[in-house]
Amino acid sequence: MSTNALVLPEAKPITISVRELLPWALFAGFLLLLLMYIVGVEQGATSLVGGNYVHEWVHDARHLLGFPCH
Numbered sequence: 001m002s003t004n005a006l007v008l009p010e011a012k013p014i015t016i017s018v019r020e021l022l023p024w025a026l027f028a029g030f031l032l033l034l035l036m037y038i039v040g041v042e043q044g045a046t047s048l049v050g051g052n053y054v055h056e057w058v059h060d061a062r063h064l065l066g067f068p069c070h
Contacts, residue, residue, distance in 0.1 A: 040067045 039062060042048065043055045062068075 039065060 038054060039058045042058075043052070047054075
């Protein structure tokens with residue numbers, strides 16, 4: 001009996017430098033801050049979007065995150 005052994009190449013770790021990762025981290029941070037603004041603050045006197053549309057779309061998320069809205 002012969003057995004067929006499958007030989008896989010050795011896995012080498014991929015190195016990502018901070019210089020390559022930094023722009024993506026800043027972009028993700030900006031998007032998270034924008035999302036937090038839309039969910040938490042976008043209503044009332046500082047509203048960038050007129051009407052109550054944004055408030056109604058993210059109403060449950062405000063309660064989940066602990067923002068008062070009533």
